[in-house]
Amino acid sequence: MDFHLLIKKISKQLKDELPLVVYSFPQQNTVTALLQKTNELFDISEFNANGFVFAPFDYKNSTCFIPESNSEKLQSELIESEINLASVKVNEDNSEEKIHLQLVQKAIENIKRRNANKIVISRPKDFPLRNFSFELLLTRLFSAYPTAFRYIWYHPQTGLWCGATPETLVQVENDSFKTMALAGTQPFTNRKPVIWGPKELDEQQLVTDAITNSLQRVTSVLKVSNPHTHRAGSMYHLRTDITGILKRGKATLTKIAAALHPTPAVCGTPPKFAKEFILQNEGYNREFYTGFFGPIQENGATAMLLVNLRCMKIENNTARIFVGGGITIGSQAKEEWEETQNKMQTMLQVLAPML
Numbered sequence: 154m155d156f157h158l159l160i161k162k163i164s165k166q167l168k169d170e171l172p173l174v175v176y177s178f179p180q181q182n183t184v185t186a187l188l189q190k191t192n193e194l195f196d197i198s199e200f201n202a203n204g205f206v207f208a209p210f211d212y213k214n215s216t217c218f219i220p221e222s223n224s225e226k227l228q229s230e231l232i233e234s235e236i237n238l239a240s241v242k243v244n245e246d247n248s249e250e251k252i253h254l255q256l257v258q259k260a261i262e263n264i265k266r267r268n269a270n271k272i273v274i275s276r277p278k279d280f281p282l283r284n285f286s287f288e289l290l291l292t293r294l295f296s297a298y299p300t301a302f303r304y305i306w307y308h309p310q311t312g313l314w315c316g317a318t319p320e321t322l323v324q325v326e327n328d329s330f331k332t333m334a335l336a337g338t339q340p341f342t343n344r345k346p347v348i349w350g351p352k353e354l355d356e357q358q359l360v361t362d363a364i365t366n367s368l369q370r371v372t373s374v375l376k377v378s379n380p381h382t383h384r385a386g387s388m389y390h391l392r393t394d395i396t397g398i399l400k401r402g403k404a405t406l407t408k409i410a411a412a413l414h415p416t417p418a419v420c421g422t423p424p425k426f427a428k429e430f431i432l433q434n435e436g437y438n439r440e441f442y443t444g445f446f447g448p449i450q451e452n453g454a455t456a457m458l459l460v461n462l463r464c465m466k467i468e469n470n471t472a473r474i475f476v477g478g479g480i481t482i483g484s485q486a487k488e489e490w491e492e493t494q495n496k497m498q499t500m501l502q503v504l505a506p507m508l
């Protein structure tokens with residue numbers, strides 16, 4: 154299908170307030186859309202139907218789903234737009250910074266008291282949009298970050314969400330699976346080689362260990378790569394690839410997702426304490442930020458689930474951008490604040506002409 158026609162159809166779907174999802178896999182130019190025929194909110198607890206799942210951070214047993222069986226499925230090749238990604242200046246008032254620094258400090262104190270090894274602290278930031286255009290949003294988002302999984306999701310009951318995430322929760326193909334430990338961040342520069350300090354290397358090891366541990370129950374073979382540098386927009390991350398074979402009969406997609414979510418890259422370790430700390434202290438609702446989402450095929454035998462990072466929610470001409478970072482014993486509160494400012498640029502640069 155022609156790309157402009159695809160955009161027109163998706164825009165009409167949004168105008169009619171009907172559910173939709175549009176997405177592209179990393180390094181791929183194909184744009185896929187599911188346009189749900191009714192405005193129902195489908196719920197899924199066993200990930201064994203074809204469609205697109207969308208789960209919040211505080212995922213319990215079931216979540217939102219757009220089923221292929223109730224949707225029109227469209228595909229097109231992306232016509233890329235020339236995008237000049239320049240840093241957007243943000244006015245942050247001192248009180249926002251103060252609150253974030255205090256919370257990071259509280260997390261560090263809990264880590265020092267050995268209540269946790271790592272806690273991920275996040276914050277939202279709202280940007281009024283002077284001239285929002287859905288078409289511009291789609292073309293800029295999908296053109297700007299070809300190495301990320303890009304998506305726009307809309308449901309009248311969840312609102313409009315979009316993002317370009319660097320983190321895979323799990324990719325499954327029959328018996329084999331891939332996942333990653335993503336932790337450690339620094340701004341992108343042209344300087345080579347990229348050097349990582351002990352804080353990032355320790356954090357990366359912590360995340361890798363936690364993921365491999367939680368996979369023990371559902372996997373029979375695990376292969377863990379060395380950590381390597383991964384570019385995501387204007388940032389570098391440290392990433393370890395984990396691949397393996399699933400235990401026959403024991404590992405459904407639902408079980409693997411439940412074993413991995415929330416990853417220590419978005420919550421912390423031990424997960425129970427970290428999650429409770431986040432829910433009690435962050436002071437806002439993450440909703441779908443740091444949840445997971447993705448397309449499910451062949452009734453769950455093939456799927457790619459992603460972690461909802463570098464994302465925003467757009468509502469009433471306001472974009473709410475969500476950003477966070479992993480706090481460990483080596484964290485400096487001020488540096489953590491700056492890291493959230495850098496991460497904000499990923500979505501801000503998409504929005505630039507609409508601000």
Ligand SMILES: C=C(O[C@H]1C=CC=C(C(=O)O)[C@@H]1O)C(=O)O
Pocket residue numbers: 273275320335336337338390417418419462463475476477478479480496
């Ligand atoms: C929580 C976020 O990033 C996570 C993913 C990669 C690296 C991270 C870090 O270095 O802190 C975070 O754990 C976010 O982008 O909002």
